[in-house]
Amino acid sequence: MNPFGSVKDRAAWEMLRDLEARGEVGNGRGIVEPTSGNTGISLAAMARARGYHARAVVPNKVPLEKKVLLKIAGADLVVVNDALCPAPGLGEGSINLAKTYAKAQADKYTMPNQYENEQNVRAHERTTGPEIWRQTEGAITHLFVSLGTCGTVTGTGGFLKRKNPAIKVVAVQPTEGHDVPGLRNVSQLAVSRLFDRSLIDDTLEIDFKLAYTRAIELGQTEGLLAGPSSGLIFEGARRIIERDRDGLGVMIFPDNIFKYTSNMMKHIPGLATGNEP
Numbered sequence: 701m702n703p704f705g706s707v708k709d710r711a712a713w714e715m716l717r718d719l720e721a722r723g724e725v726g727n728g729r730g731i732v733e734p735t736s737g738n739t740g741i742s743l744a745a746m747a748r749a750r751g752y753h754a755r756a757v758v759p760n761k762v763p764l765e766k767k768v769l770l771k772i773a774g775a776d777l778v779v780v781n782d783a784l785c786p787a788p789g790l791g792e793g794s795i796n797l798a799k800t801y802a803k804a805q806a807d808k809y810t811m812p813n814q815y816e817n818e819q820n821v822r823a824h825e826r827t828t829g830p831e832i833w834r835q836t837e838g839a840i841t842h843l844f845v846s847l848g849t850c851g852t853v854t855g856t857g858g859f860l861k862r863k864n865p866a867i868k869v870v871a872v873q874p875t876e877g878h879d880v881p882g883l884r885n886v887s888q889l890a891v892s893r894l895f896d897r898s899l900i901d902d903t904l905e906i907d908f909k910l911a912y913t914r915a916i917e918l919g920q921t922e923g924l925l926a927g928p929s930s931g932l933i934f935e936g937a938r939r940i941i942e943r944d945r946d947g948l949g950v951m952i953f954p955d956n957i958f959k960y961t962s963n964m965m966k967h968i969p970g971l972a973t974g975n976e977p
């Protein structure tokens with residue numbers, strides 16, 4: 701129920717409010733952010749509603765729907781030839797390009813920088829963690845998440861473990877070379893400044909194609925039109941249930957499937973056809 705369609709609304713709102721409080725936006729200064737789509741859509745929508753301009757720098761593998769949505773939300777869009785999960789420090793990648801804009805045109809752009817901004821973690825300590833604790837009445841035993849910037853896992857997992865250190869945090873990650881926007885493979889996690897390894901009890905690395913298969917299943921069996929990272933988390937939870945048979949698990953489904961139809965067509969054969977007999 702996040703207004704701009706993903707869990708990243710929370711991080712975007714927290715970062716934007718912090719920039720406002722510190723006088724970093726306004727008076728002609730807007731924002732520039734590297735994004736695989738969701739944070740950019742949230743940031744652009746909120747920034748424009750509050751009177752600031754927004755620029756999103758995205759890797760070219762981001763689905764077409766997200767690029768169009770970024771523009772609908774009011775961002776100007778810079779597409780770069782970069783991996784789907786941009787790594788800081790890598791040549792001409794989207795993170796570096798956004799940093800260049802923020803540096804070279806400092807009067808025009810400030811960069812929230814979801815990869816390093818503590819407000820990204822804070823958003824989930826303030827909202828996602830307490831919501832889960834309240835809604836499960838403290839009975840949660842397992843939290844299933846996937847990792848991108850790691851704001852969700854560090855904020856939510858940290859909050860819940862402070863409430864009950866016995867809660868298990870399970871990270872579900874796609875295999876290398878994946879095509880799941882928003883996520884990092886385990887080998888890339890070291891570059892996430894917000895990653896706190898001590899919070900993770902289990903890490904599962906799962907064939908990324910299952911993200912798409914399980915997302916379809918969620919739609920066709922549960923009426924939940926969840927996105928591919930949700931599909932991956934669902935698969936991870938199913939595996940852990942085989943091992944830990946008792947408990948109350950919570951899966952965070954970061955977004956819905958509407959902006960992945962082109963990716964779904966790529967990974968699930970037969971979706972693009974019609975006129976079925």
Ligand SMILES: Cc1ncc(COP(=O)(O)O)c(C=O)c1O
Pocket residue numbers: 706708736738739846847848849850851852853881882883927929930954955
């Ligand atoms: C669809 C999707 N799933 C998962 C994540 C990972 O969340 P986090 O960046 O908080 O680790 C993101 C982040 O952009 C995302 O867009």
